[in-house]
Amino acid sequence: MIATAFALGALVVGSIFRLKRPYAEKLMPYESGNPPVGEPRQRFSVKFYIIAMLFVVFDVEAVFLYPWAIVFDKIGLYAFIEMVIFIVILFVGYIYAWKKEAFVWD
Amino acid sequence: MPEFVMPDLAPVMPEIVMTILALVTLIADIIFKRKETLAILSIASVVLVFFVLFGTPFKTTFNGMFIADGYSLFFKLIFLLNVVLTVLISMRYLVIERVNFGEYYSLILFATLGMMLMASAGDLIVLYLGLELMALSTYILAGFITYDMKSNEAAMKYFLLGAFASAFLLYGISMIYGLTGTTDLNAISEYIILNGLTANPVVMLSMILFAVAFSFKIAAVPFHMWAPDAYEGAPTSVTAFMSVGPKAAGFAVLGRVFLIAFGSVRMDWSAVLIPIAILTMGVGNIVALSQTNIKRMLAYSSIAHAGYALLGIIAGTGEGLASVMNYLLIYAFMNIGAFAVIIMLRTEGFKGDTITDYEGLAKSHPLAAALMLVFMFSLTGIPPTAGFMGKLYIFMSAVYAGYTWLVVVAVIFSAISAYFYLRIVMYMYMREPKESVSLAATPALGIALAITAAAVIIIGVLPSAVVSFARAAVAGF
Numbered sequence: 001m002i003a004t005a006f007a008l009g010a011l012v013v014g015s016i017f018r019l020k021r022p023y024a025e026k027l028m029p030y031e032s033g034n035p036p037v038g039e040p041r042q043r044f045s046v047k048f049y050i051i052a053m054l055f056v057v058f059d060v061e062a063v064f065l066y067p068w069a070i071v072f073d074k075i076g077l078y079a080f081i082e083m084v085i086f087i088v089i090l091f092v093g094y095i096y097a098w099k100k101e102a103f104v105w106d
Numbered sequence: 107m108p109e110f111v112m113p114d115l116a117p118v119m120p121e122i123v124m125t126i127l128a129l130v131t132l133i134a135d136i137i138f139k140r141k142e143t144l145a146i147l148s149i150a151s152v153v154l155v156f157f158v159l160f161g162t163p164f165k166t167t168f169n170g171m172f173i174a175d176g177y178s179l180f181f182k183l184i185f186l187l188n189v190v191l192t193v194l195i196s197m198r199y200l201v202i203e204r205v206n207f208g209e210y211y212s213l214i215l216f217a218t219l220g221m222m223l224m225a226s227a228g229d230l231i232v233l234y235l236g237l238e239l240m241a242l243s244t245y246i247l248a249g250f251i252t253y254d255m256k257s258n259e260a261a262m263k264y265f266l267l268g269a270f271a272s273a274f275l276l277y278g279i280s281m282i283y284g285l286t287g288t289t290d291l292n293a294i295s296e297y298i299i300l301n302g303l304t305a306n307p308v309v310m311l312s313m314i315l316f317a318v319a320f321s322f323k324i325a326a327v328p329f330h331m332w333a334p335d336a337y338e339g340a341p342t343s344v345t346a347f348m349s350v351g352p353k354a355a356g357f358a359v360l361g362r363v364f365l366i367a368f369g370s371v372r373m374d375w376s377a378v379l380i381p382i383a384i385l386t387m388g389v390g391n392i393v394a395l396s397q398t399n400i401k402r403m404l405a406y407s408s409i410a411h412a413g414y415a416l417l418g419i420i421a422g423t424g425e426g427l428a429s430v431m432n433y434l435l436i437y438a439f440m441n442i443g444a445f446a447v448i449i450m451l452r453t454e455g456f457k458g459d460t461i462t463d464y465e466g467l468a469k470s471h472p473l474a475a476a477l478m479l480v481f482m483f484s485l486t487g488i489p490p491t492a493g494f495m496g497k498l499y500i501f502m503s504a505v506y507a508g509y510t511w512l513v514v515v516a517v518i519f520s521a522i523s524a525y526f527y528l529r530i531v532m533y534m535y536m537r538e539p540k541e542s543v544s545l546a547a548t549p550a551l552g553i554a555l556a557i558t559a560a561a562v563i564i565i566g567v568l569p570s571a572v573v574s575f576a577r578a579a580v581a582g583f
Contacts, residue, residue, distance in 0.1 A: 078111075078112050089125075089129065096136065100136070
């Protein structure tokens with residue numbers, strides 16, 4: 001209750017008292033210091049989505065590998081086999097993506 | 107840290123074999139140019155899993171997360187049967203729709219793997235994993251005709267509402283986990299009883315959230331909105347697949363979660379499910395009356411059938427559960443049979459999915475019309491077809507459980523349903539054919555039709571074998 005009031009209050013009070021001196025550069029959307037070249041909401045080629053999806057798959061694999069590697073000496077052979085199975089399943093997907101030419105840009 | 111012990115893998119064998127074979131099918135798609143090979147491979151896979159399934163011991167493994175028992179066995183049989191029949195009816199159809207891609211078969215196998223996990227889930231996390239695997243695969247299958255706007259729309263609607271339902275399910279899981287500190291179904295039930303939480307609002311809320319999520323999956327009113335559009339737009343073979351498989355899987359988890367985890371609050375969840383069941387039967391049957399597209403009509407009919415099957419769950423007895431399982435098996439036969447006839451009418455340049463396309467079918471193609479007649483009679487519930495027996499057992503179990511008034515409501519709605527099923531029969535037999543309709547009959551389609559029609563009539567005449575099998579399956583529940 002108090003936290004909500006505080007958060008909203010800070011915004012409201014700030015909007016009343018702060019200085020407002022807008023000029024062209026300041027109103028531009030911030031894009032890492034570069035002047036923007038166009039609308040951000042344009043259509044991207046579906047190729048980018050495919051790359052993004054493939055990235056997620058292998059990213060998740062890496063995320064699972066790290067904690068597994070850290071406790072590897074405690075969890076033994078069973079976990080090793082489990083991880084091998086996991087990687088084999090991902091590898092099948094990798095072969096599939098490769099043969100379907102998901103890695104070819106054109 | 108406790109020592110890790112190797113879990114017993116024997117009860118999970120069917121799922122392991124299924125995973126391997128689904129991956130093999132995925133790779134085989136790259137190797138074989140003829141996609142019929144994949145169809146045969148996927149049927150062979152399912153047959154192999156079928157034999158593995160019967161060698162599987164009834165045990166619980168992975169610390170109670172995975173249950174192999176008669177109940178899961180029966181549902182897995184429905185799922186495997188669903189795959190065989192769907193693959194048989196889709197081989198030629200995919201060529202006609204110009205979407206003969208190999209991914210179709212591996213997606214069907216993965217979806218079935220998800221359903222098998224759901225049927226065996228003894229833990230809410232496994233349940234969720236299986237549900238997502240099934241759902242994601244079916245979303246893609248629904249949008250399989252990539253150049254067709256309707257198919258895309260079907261996939262999109264199914265995906266958005268399905269994702270919404272998954273969120274409800276997760277919310278329910280998190281609630282019950284926050285309260286009981288476990289996701290194990292038996293442990294949840296014990297915790298609720300031991301701590302006297304049968305009137306706890308959190309238990310009620312999470313029970314309602316589960317009811318919402320599962321109602322989405324079985325397409326029960328008021329969570330049925332996606333069904334007509336998804337069923338109409340999706341490729342017909344996929345419609346057949348998803349009107350049987352995911353629905354049966356939804357009932358499998360509904361039965362397990364509500365009868366085990368929420369077994370102690372049975373009066374409360376039947377108070378939630380009774381209005382859902384009445385609405386489902388009512389809306390499904392009444393809206394189906396005005397449909398002109400046969401796929402859409404069967405979508406509403408599928409909603410209505412979910413309503414009948416809910417009566418068995420509401421009854422809450424072993425007998426009720428057995429009758430639901432029996433009904434879902436019968437429904438698999440009669441519904442896929444009806445879709446097989448619809449697929450047969452789909453030829454190059456002819457959609458064949460409006461009801462008027464069936465005018466005079468009995469004159470031009472008497473056998474196809476006769477088969478459709480059998481399936482329509484069965485869906486209506488006219489003896490001596492299986493549909494009658496399925497309904498009879500469900501209604502009987504509900505009467506024995508003291509829900510006579512609910513059965514009266516169900517029978518009234520069932521009588522209404524006769525109008526739209528028999529209208530097709532009337533069109534086929536009592537009208538003159540307007541244009542010549544050719545059939546895309548293939549041997550595979552013939553086999554599927556023969557299996558379904560024979561099963562519908564045999565189960566209708568001799569229902570005791572299936573029913574006693576279902577009763578035996580529930581006995582170890």
